[in-house]
Amino acid sequence: MAKIKFETGETITDLSAIAQTLAPLHIQLNHWPLGDDPELAQLLAQESLTDDEKETVLVKLDHYFQQLRETEGYQNRDLIVLNPQTPNLETLLTKFDKIHTHADGEVRYIVDGEGVFGFVLPDESQVELTIEPGEYINVPNGTEHWFVLTERRRIKAVRYFAGTDGWVPEYTGRELRFQPAAK
Numbered sequence: 158m159a160k161i162k163f164e165t166g167e168t169i170t171d172l173s174a175i176a177q178t179l180a181p182l183h184i185q186l187n188h189w190p191l192g193d194d195p196e197l198a199q200l201l202a203q204e205s206l207t208d209d210e211k212e213t214v215l216v217k218l219d220h221y222f223q224q225l226r227e228t229e230g231y232q233n234r235d236l237i238v239l240n241p242q243t244p245n246l247e248t249l250l251t252k253f254d255k256i257h258t259h260a261d262g263e264v265r266y267i268v269d270g271e272g273v274f275g276f277v278l279p280d281e282s283q284v285e286l287t288i289e290p291g292e293y294i295n296v297p298n299g300t301e302h303w304f305v306l307t308e309r310r311r312i313k314a315v316r317y318f319a320g321t322d323g324w325v326p327e328y329t330g331r332e333l334r335f336q337p338a339a340k
């Protein structure tokens with residue numbers, strides 16, 4: 158279940174309260190059931206996946222992509238798989254752990270593990286949102302954010318793309334005050 162943590166240490170786990178906190182930023186957070194396909198569950202439980210296995214996972218979840226394609230014009234999707242065995246994992250993560258924006262939205266459906274998105278609220282306070290399997294997030298273009306993994310260092314997420322190059326990180330230079338990710 159998603160949770161949001163404030164700089165004060167206060168934590169909220171109620172999805173509608175979380176959605177309300179993020180509403181001024183126009184961030185969408187939805188629960189999308191993973192279903193009960195045993196083959197999908199087995200693939201998601203594996204630490205790593207071959208390219209063929211990744212494609213199998215994507216196809217099994219393509220009804221969500223189809224909706225996004227029809228309603229929002231998304232063109233492509235892939236599956237990102239990160240775990241402690243991923244080569245250069247820590248270097249890779251340093252691209253995204255500073256406050257940045259993208260020209261396109263950052264749209265993710267978490268299917269295994271956890272991810273932590275940080276945001277700057279309108280009052281300039283900073284929060285971290287931990288999202289878990291079955292949760293979909295859409296961070297609109299231009300929204301200041303950062304992204305880290307939890308200590309478990311494991312995530313599988315479907316990424317949906319409107320274009321091909323719109324989500325290179327653009328660093329805004331704002332200082333990240335929040336303490337490193339959820340323990």
Ligand SMILES: [Fe+2]
Nearest residue numbers: 253259263304
């Ligand atoms: Fe990002």
